[in-house]
Amino acid sequence: MYFTYEQPRFDVKDENEIRRVIKEAYENGCEAAKQGKVANYIPELAKANPNDFGLCVRSMDGKELSFGQVDKRFSVQSISKVVNLAAALKFLGFRETFSHVQLEPSGDAFNSILKLDTVSDLPFNPMINAGAIQVMGLLTNVMDFEDLLDFARKFMMDDDIVLNESVYRSERDTGDRNRAIVYLLKSKGVLSGDPDKTLDTYFKMCSLNVNAKSLANLGLVLANKGQNPFTGKHLIHPGYVCTIKSLMFTCGLYDESGEYGVLVGIPSKSGVGGGIVASVSERWGIGTYGPALNKKGNSVGGIAALEHMSHLLRLNVFA
Amino acid sequence: MYFTYEQPRFDVKDENEIRRVIKEAYENGCEAAKQGKVANYIPELAKANPNDFGLCVRSMDGKELSFGQVDKRFSVQSISKVVNLAAALKFLGFRETFSHVQLEPSGDAFNSILKLDTVSDLPFNPMINAGAIQVMGLLTNVMDFEDLLDFARKFMMDDDIVLNESVYRSERDTGDRNRAIVYLLKSKGVLSGDPDKTLDTYFKMCSLNVNAKSLANLGLVLANKGQNPFTGKHLIHPGYVCTIKSLMFTCGLYDESGEYGVLVGIPSKSGVGGGIVASVSERWGIGTYGPALNKKGNSVGGIAALEHMSHLLRLNVFA
Amino acid sequence: MYFTYEQPRFDVKDENEIRRVIKEAYENGCEAAKQGKVANYIPELAKANPNDFGLCVRSMDGKELSFGQVDKRFSVQSISKVVNLAAALKFLGFRETFSHVQLEPSGDAFNSILKLDTVSDLPFNPMINAGAIQVMGLLTNVMDFEDLLDFARKFMMDDDIVLNESVYRSERDTGDRNRAIVYLLKSKGVLSGDPDKTLDTYFKMCSLNVNAKSLANLGLVLANKGQNPFTGKHLIHPGYVCTIKSLMFTCGLYDESGEYGVLVGIPSKSGVGGGIVASVSERWGIGTYGPALNKKGNSVGGIAALEHMSHLLRLNVFA
């Protein structure tokens, strides 16, 4: 780990150096992946190859640097929480969204229901399961899964995103903890949607088949304040992008968000499928795929690669 | 509240406009202060005037804009946690410091001991009481209060900072919860220092008499990567400043940090004495004083003023 | 309240005195009921009349003393947990039952899921919702609701017990917290039965229409070591009765069990429908009905009446 940004630095605008650093980051990610384990609480996820690793960096001018398995499809999992939140902000607005979910890091694991039952009836933030299910409850009142899929495809500039049916079935058949969460929310009178439809749409959005490139695109749209840099199309208001990135920074890597904020310092979101999306404002979208996870449920390869890039290329928002 | 950065914007570099916005921010702060209440869990704090408000903005080139009570002294309280953390990083290093305290937002109140007794023996972060006491335990092994006071004076460019004796006595005489925390840390075998000396120094550092100007100076040193912009003296390594600002962002306003990150988005630290320090990278240090607090223990006037400035002047790190 | 058993005592075997004390107990119960409120978390329960009160005492030789509304039917609610536990012990045995649920007072509210998610995967005891649902999961593998209803009728010597359809529908339609519990148990891999069938049978058993007389009969069977004193039929092994009474003593009145154990000291079980069953070993079964509840969910009239009887007639197991 690089703790202190103490290393001497080259000119961070030298393209050859940048390419070299990103290649090193990829190699670090491959090496680090050996320390992790694939998720096993959803049977379908346990089938992933822990040695897989891919890194894709895309810039505003359309350039792309890719290493390793950037085309391999995997389920987006919790990264869909970013898409869902974006949809809620876009179609329902800030006030409506955040009158149903808070904006605070919870300090608990991604699937915790502890605070929900002791501290507050409203989930702590939209980046943990309880909060994302709550957001989905809202969304189901105004749109269907097909609408959300369409929104996700645009956000990730990837028309090939489809539902991974086997992951979806696996989620649905084993998602009892999420089922407990949706009924707990309902019992507290805070759930907006029908429990079954909410959960079903939530599971489907977790089961979208993406790859590291789609994630890089998602990061790029966020880096470009919600605008697709190639088509010029505005997908979401810049103010909402600001909100999303701030929540990614404070809550995006579950109960590892604070440490990640110090060691990497780029607004990011991870998923237990192995993906991480990172957004370097006005510059890059970054997507990584490495299904070997650490104990907090985050991709070890992805974190290693992003930490290397952040330090050598000064990508930390506070550097 | 401004939720979405949707308002039309003037040129954020026009000095007259900036002055106007900062004056508005001050006025908003004065107005908002009426909604808060002064802290009462330490008798000495209850004596503050809830209508007091002051705002000081200092820039790298030495310019200063001040409104209201910027010279009035008050106790620094939790903002000393930033000074303590800086000292720990400077004199003990990153690894040593963070082998004794974590880097995660806790999701709990500033004086919570819940997680300490259930989830982890190490406090969640240096910005809550348990974590700051743990950091102080480390510091007492290598320096005395006088050394820390000296460091604080330099960090805030303010040689007039002294111990507020009556606040210190009030802290010491009523600080039983912090006393419980120090013994809980000791019982878990994680406290490095002597409990009495640790607590005493912790209470003293909370009782330093600062004003909004000192806080603006502290923010300015952080904005300038740890270097005093006027003397050129390096107070702390830039890498450590990056760490500190990231932790201020994720944990600086207690269990309101996530919302503040979205609505203001500037690395900041609050204290129950009524102060807030904010640091706008490579640009400004901001200090506010408003002892009327909200339920989370943060200055309502300070937040209102900073939110106004952030939105109108685009100071949010993700804007 | 009688704290210390200090009052002078008549001969506790004088039948006229006993009758007088029980009448006083009834009057105390009527008076105390004015301090409580009917349950409102299930709409059907909110329709009860808070001033209703009835007390029925039955002895081994068939004598019965009844005051007030002892024939009025109400839903058995949590008192069915005693019937369910008895059925589990009888048909599945001690080891099998208690390998799926613990025997400890939880210290938490009756519908808490806190410990379930932090301390232990197994519910703390069969007298709180989570534990009773767990027991029901076991039972559904070996018997149907009709079997349980039959068992309940025998246990309460009351063939008129039927399902209260409107309470059952109310339970089912609003039982989202219990639904959350069943899915949480399933997600932890400890639930034995099908979630839907488990919950449905649980709701039905909560919705049995009993009266104070049925409860007195239940208490009498327990007082007679599991044998119907009139038919001589053994309903459940004496060893299991001992287990049930001990758990009623430590866990029978939710998080008021400890105080009730001191102030009353008779193994009892309460339900939010307003009933309390109490069992005085080798002597009496007592049933009370008073839908006005205290904050812990227990009948205030019932407690007042039982406390009076316990003190004046020395019914406390430790007196």
Next chain:
Amino acid sequence: MYFTYEQPRFDVKDENEIRRVIKEAYENGCEAAKQGKVANYIPELAKANPNDFGLCVRSMDGKELSFGQVDKRFSVQSISKVVNLAAALKFLGFRETFSHVQLEPSGDAFNSILKLDTVSDLPFNPMINAGAIQVMGLLTNVMDFEDLLDFARKFMMDDDIVLNESVYRSERDTGDRNRAIVYLLKSKGVLSGDPDKTLDTYFKMCSLNVNAKSLANLGLVLANKGQNPFTGKHLIHPGYVCTIKSLMFTCGLYDESGEYGVLVGIPSKSGVGGGIVASVSERWGIGTYGPALNKKGNSVGGIAALEHMSHLLRLNVFA
């Protein structure tokens, strides 16, 4: 384990059979002790011999049956909580005592502070550390350690009870968790006594040197409603004895109380020094010494012996 009281039974009044059963109970205790571990959180306790075991049964008529190490002295530890509670009831009364501590089993470990900081400012019961410290705070206002020592000697009919100085120093020097508890109570404004004196007296009372015989005597006084059966002297009101025994039943073996209530069913109190006192109403006092503890902090030998006796001699209050 005997779960169901199913074994055929001899006449439980045959003295030879009783002697045989108690001898078997002793042998079971010796055997079971091999499964436990001596306490290690206080250095002085770690010196105990895990193979030690002693069992003493005393009856109202002065008869005594002793096996193994019944004269060996060990520190009374948590069993002093019974003495302290008795003193509080006797000298301060029921209302005063229980306006400072609750009467509920906590469901948490003996030294937990969890509930204290989340659910309630008042400790859950006088049998856990927080509650016992709270009771001691009350007592220090009306009596000194010497008074309590005198009371303990009378209660245990043992004038040789003295302070074990090395245990006391060990307690005092390592009792940081209890120190945290006392300051937490003080910070909540509920502690009645001076923190230092309260803790010091609490530590001293935990450090009294008793043996299995002293504990049997304590049990006998409780069995005889507070009266020394040999001198006829009334030590405490019968109503208070009833209160104490009820709390021993629901809370006496920490978070194993519920299971112990089912498997043994005699009001008892354990200490981490290895002792257990049990009181069989109007019949016996039982004391056991076996420093090998289970995970909940209770003597495995003591529980095994008491379970054997309870089953074979039908001592369970609900049998």
